[in-house]
Amino acid sequence: MESHARYDLLVVGGGINGAGIARDAAGRGLSVLLCEQHDLASHTSSASTKLIHGGLRYLEYGEFNLVRKALKEREILLRAAPHIIRPLHFVMPHMPGLRPAWLIRAGLFLYDHLAHRERLPGSHGIDLRLHPAGVPLEESIRRGFVYTDGWVDDARLVVLNALDAHERGAMVLTRTQLINATRTKGVWQAQLQRADGTSFEVHATALVNAAGPWVSTLQATLGRTAHHGVRLVKGSHIVTRRLFEHDHAYILQNPDKRIVFAIPYQRHYTLIGTTDLDYQGDPGQVSITDDETRYLCAAVSRYFKHPVTPADVRWSYAGVRPLLAAESAANPSALTRDYSLELDAPPGAAPLAPLLSVFGGKITTYRKLAEEALDQLCHVLKRPAPAWTANAPLPGGDIAQADFEGFAAQFQQQFPWLPADLARRYAHAYGTRAARILAGADSLAGLGRGFAPGLYEAELRYLRDTEWARCAQDVLWRRSKLGLPLAAEALDGLKSLEKLTQKLDAWFASEQQRDPMR
Structure with missing residues (x-):
């Protein structure tokens, strides 16, 4: 340039x-x-709760125009990127003493009808004594509601x-x-x-x-x-081992009127968040506090049979949201x-x-x-x-009828030598462009040097040459979450993650020396 x-x-x-x-x-x-x-x-943008949603709780603050706008966008984005955005069912257990059932039903009715729905079903009530989502919950929680929003790989x-x-x-x-x-x-x-x-x-x-x-x-x-x-508000999340076996998420009410999500994450984990705290300081140096960790653990433990403690946390992250400042909103959760x-x-x-x-x-x-x-x-x-x-679809999102499952099955058939888990990860991350990573390869050996299970040189080259990846952090924590399984383990896992980071950084450095213009 x-x-x-x-x-x-x-x-x-x-x-x-x-x-x-x-x-x-x-x-x-x-x-x-x-x-x-x-x-x-x-x-x-990589520290969100990873949801494409209208924002059910914003109805309580009278944000009808915002919710309507977001619900319309939810449909558009589900079509534009079905590989990285997918429907996700949410269970809201009804806890006596918090929001009454009639208010929840009214809110869900509005949520269903504020904008036209094409891809997602409407809400309904459930008996948690008979529904799989009730299995991990306290026996006293007997009824709940189900609605559907979207999950996204935000980065x-x-x-x-x-x-x-x-x-x-x-x-x-x-x-x-x-x-x-x-x-x-x-x-x-x-x-x-x-x-x-x-x-x-x-x-x-x-x-x-x-x-x-x-x-x-x-x-x-x-x-x-x-x-x-803008008012800077910190939101923190924790990740634990998988707390339940089904594929629904939970939206949990709390006595302070905030809500906390518990979401299936990366197959083997549960993502729990978020907090809302005013933040002063460098937005680039934000991190979760012990108090926030305890708050999130307590929010989940209030509902689940088996309490979640800080010792169960395998990973955490925090980000700063720049919300429109409003002098009338003392509570950060009430900010638009x-x-x-x-x-x-x-x-x-x-x-x-x-x-x-x-x-x-x-x-x-x-x-x-x-x-x-x-x-x-x-x-x-x-x-x-x-x-x-x-x-207009996003890159890789030009999937016929936005049918990701059909596409993923076809992709596995096209490359039968790929392990099923790796094929599905490629399909999710890259959609119709996943084949570009595999160009010329007919076996795992054709993907080049393996740096970790499921991470090969062919993918690194694609991320470097096409997606601006320049170091291990770019690959492991933003363009993929491959760092999570290592970080989620105990000391040995952290040592393995450190070694992998060093190897990847060394690879990027050598590639930079070999081809500085890239």
């Missing part, structure tokens, strides 16, 4: 909103540069949006930080810095601040005062998950160098947020172009 390169749009932030905006913009014919100071999805959702943007012409630069940008002669003159300390300059007609938890910091760097603000787009464009007959800043949002509504952002930008730039993403 040449210094002083010129783009229509410079997008700052490689989380879900930044990647979604870059994708939409590239598809509308704009020249786009997306820069991210670390790796794609390295912060908030891969970000990567696939960035990949689609790139394939439509966008330049994607990870580990590249915006140092400063000023409006000069009607354009943004931006100084970017690579991880090695070298810097370069680019020019852009418009700039998008999609920096997530750093959105206000970037506003200050740009010398702009925003009308909106909706978003606001703030357009700053100099006045005049032909406004130049606009700045669009993104405040708030949730992963489910990222596509709609991006669509609204581009509608505004195309208008102010006088570059009319129609919205297009509502009916």
